[in-house]
Amino acid sequence: MTEQQKLKWSPGKRDLLFLGIVAAVVLILVLGSSERKTKPVPNDETHRTVTSRDSCMVCHGSDGVSPQPKEHIKGGQCFQCHRQPKEWGKGK
Template sequence: MANQQKNAWKPGKRDMLFLGVVAAVVLTLVLGSGERKTTPVPSDSTHRTSSSKAQCLTCHGQEGVRPQPKGHIQSGQCFQCHLQPDGWSGAAPK
């Protein structure tokens, strides 16, 4: 037994495929974890005092002056994605 040589590991096609999938997942997570790119909230008197979804939907609801675009997420927290404007005086987000 002492005279037997250990065989070196040689990666096969399945090993390379597995490593490729792992690299693709890691790359997707790294590139997808950047800063969110959403439409900024305007810094005007109306937006500086809005602090609830109901206030946002008075203009951005389906019947509002500027409705949300198709496919917009239906979240109850507008400021989870959109940054508050400079000088914002609304309630602190929860």
């Protein structure tokens, strides 16, 4: 596209609506494909108060009450993928 063509093109309402929809779809796809697409950390008494990876692993290690799946990555920052509860850190 040349500079002149760009200047001549003046979008009508319909074009803008279309562009808006395209932008929204792209945004959804981008956000959806980023990290944190797995289950969030439950927003309950337990999960609001734990802050260290070690304490997560007391329950979610292989001997815990709710072990991670076998194929789960070892290590990593839990909250990088599992969104922390809304009220996180406020409890205690």
